[in-house]
Amino acid sequence: MFLATAATVLMIAHLVAVWLYLRRLDRPEPTGGVIGQPFVTLLRPVCGLDPFDEETLQSSFDQHYPRYEIIFCAQSADDPVIGLVNRLIARNPQVPARLLVGYDRISGNPKLNNVWKGWNAASGDWVCMTDSNLLLPPDYLATVVGSWGPATGIVSSPPIGIRPQTLGGQLECAFLNSNQALLQFAAGSVGPAYAQGKTLFFNKPLLEHAGGLRALGQTLAEDAAATLITREMGREVTLTPLPYAQPIGRRTLAQVWNRQLRWSRVRRDAFPLLFAFEVLNGGVAPVICAIAALVLSGGDLAFGVGYVALWYLAEVFLAARAGWPMGVQGVFLLVLRDLMMPAIWLTTFLRRGFEWRGTAMAAQPAASAVPAE
Incomplete structure (x- = not known):
C-alpha cells in the first residue's frame, strides 16, 4: 500500500509539473x-x-x-x-x-x-x-x-x-x-x-x-x-x-556527466535538505515503487508498463508543445537520463566542490578585492 501510494503521488506531481508548464505556454509576456x-x-x-x-x-x-x-x-x-x-x-x-x-x-x-x-x-x-x-x-x-x-x-x-x-x-x-x-x-x-x-x-x-x-x-x-x-x-x-x-x-557523454555532477554539488552545498529528496527525481524511483507494488500485490504487470508509458509520454508531449528537441531516440535518452540521476546523486557525496574552467571551486568567505595587474 505504501509503495502504491508513493508511485501515485510521484506520478501526480510529475503530471502537475507538466500541466503547470503547459499553462505557461499560453501566458502573455509581461x-x-x-x-x-x-x-x-x-x-x-x-x-x-x-x-x-x-x-x-x-x-x-x-x-x-x-x-x-x-x-x-x-x-x-x-x-x-x-x-x-x-x-x-x-x-x-x-x-x-x-x-x-x-x-x-x-x-x-x-x-x-x-x-x-x-x-x-x-x-x-x-x-x-x-x-x-x-x-x-x-x-x-x-x-x-x-x-x-x-x-x-x-x-x-x-x-x-x-x-x-x-x-x-x-x-x-x-x-x-x-x-x-x-x-x-x-x-x-x-x-x-x-x-x-x-x-x-x-x-x-x-x-x-x-x-x-x-x-x-x-x-x-x-x-x-x-x-x-x-x-x-x-x-x-x-x-x-x-x-x-x-x-x-x-557534447560527449563524459561532459554531460561532469556538468550534471557539478550542478548537483552546487545544490547539495546550498540546499542540503532539498537535495536529500533529489533521489526521487526522475522516473526511476516512481517506476520501482509501481512495479514493486504490483509484484507484491499480485497485480497485472501490464499496469506497470502503462505507468512507464504515461510518465515518459507526458514529457514527450510537453517537448512537442514547447518546441524542444526530442527526436526518435529522445525517449530512450529520457530513460538514460533518469538512470544516471541516482548515480549522480550518490557520487555527489564523494567530495565537495568541483573544477570549473580549470579553477578548483569550493564554498569560502569572500576575500578582499585584489585589482588585476
Whole structure:
C-alpha cells in the first residue's frame, strides 16, 4: 500500500509539473511591470571561444529595449574571444557597448571575479548578468524588466537546450529541458522559486545593501547564493514566463556527466535538505515503487508498463508543445537520463566542490578585492 501510494503521488506531481508548464505556454509576456523601463546594463562575461558565440553575443545588440548598454568582461587580454567581441562592437554602433579586461579576485568564483569590473562600471541601478552562451530573443530585456514585481529581489530564468549535434548533446537537452527547467518552473508556480545563473537581473543598490557582488561568492555558485540572499532580504526570486535558449552543439557523454555532477554539488552545498529528496527525481524511483507494488500485490504487470508509458509520454508531449528537441531516440535518452540521476546523486557525496574552467571551486568567505595587474 505504501509503495502504491508513493508511485501515485510521484506520478501526480510529475503530471502537475507538466500541466503547470503547459499553462505557461499560453501566458502573455509581461508588459510594463512595476519599474517601467529603466536604463539597464547588460553584463556578459566571456571566456574562450565557443562555436555559437558570434550568434549568442550578437543577440545582445538586437534588443527591442529603449535604453541599455552592454559591458563584456574578459579575464585576460589574450583570450581568443576578444577579437570577436571587438568586431561585434564595431559592427553595432547603435548600442553603447564596451569590453573590459582584467581579473579581480573578490571570491573563489572566477565568474564573479571576471564581472566585478563590469558591475562597478555599470551606468545605472539595474544590471542583467547573462551568460555568453545564452541566445537572447529581441524581447529578452523587456521581458526580464517587465517580470520585476512588488516583492521581487531578483529576476531569473533557467535555460533550455536547443540544437544538439551529438548523442551527448541530446542527453544534455533531456536534463535541461523536461527535467531541470520543468521542475524549476513548477517550484516557481507553487512555492518559492530558485535563481539560475544564466540570467540574473539585479537592482544594484538592493544587492549592495545585502553585501554586493562579493556576497554571491558565499556558496559554490552565484545563483544559489543569490537565492539565499534574496530570501534573507524577505524578497522573492521571480522567474520569467518562459526560459531562454542555449545552443548545445556537441557534447560527449563524459561532459554531460561532469556538468550534471557539478550542478548537483552546487545544490547539495546550498540546499542540503532539498537535495536529500533529489533521489526521487526522475522516473526511476516512481517506476520501482509501481512495479514493486504490483509484484507484491499480485497485480497485472501490464499496469506497470502503462505507468512507464504515461510518465515518459507526458514529457514527450510537453517537448512537442514547447518546441524542444526530442527526436526518435529522445525517449530512450529520457530513460538514460533518469538512470544516471541516482548515480549522480550518490557520487555527489564523494567530495565537495568541483573544477570549473580549470579553477578548483569550493564554498569560502569572500576575500578582499585584489585589482588585476
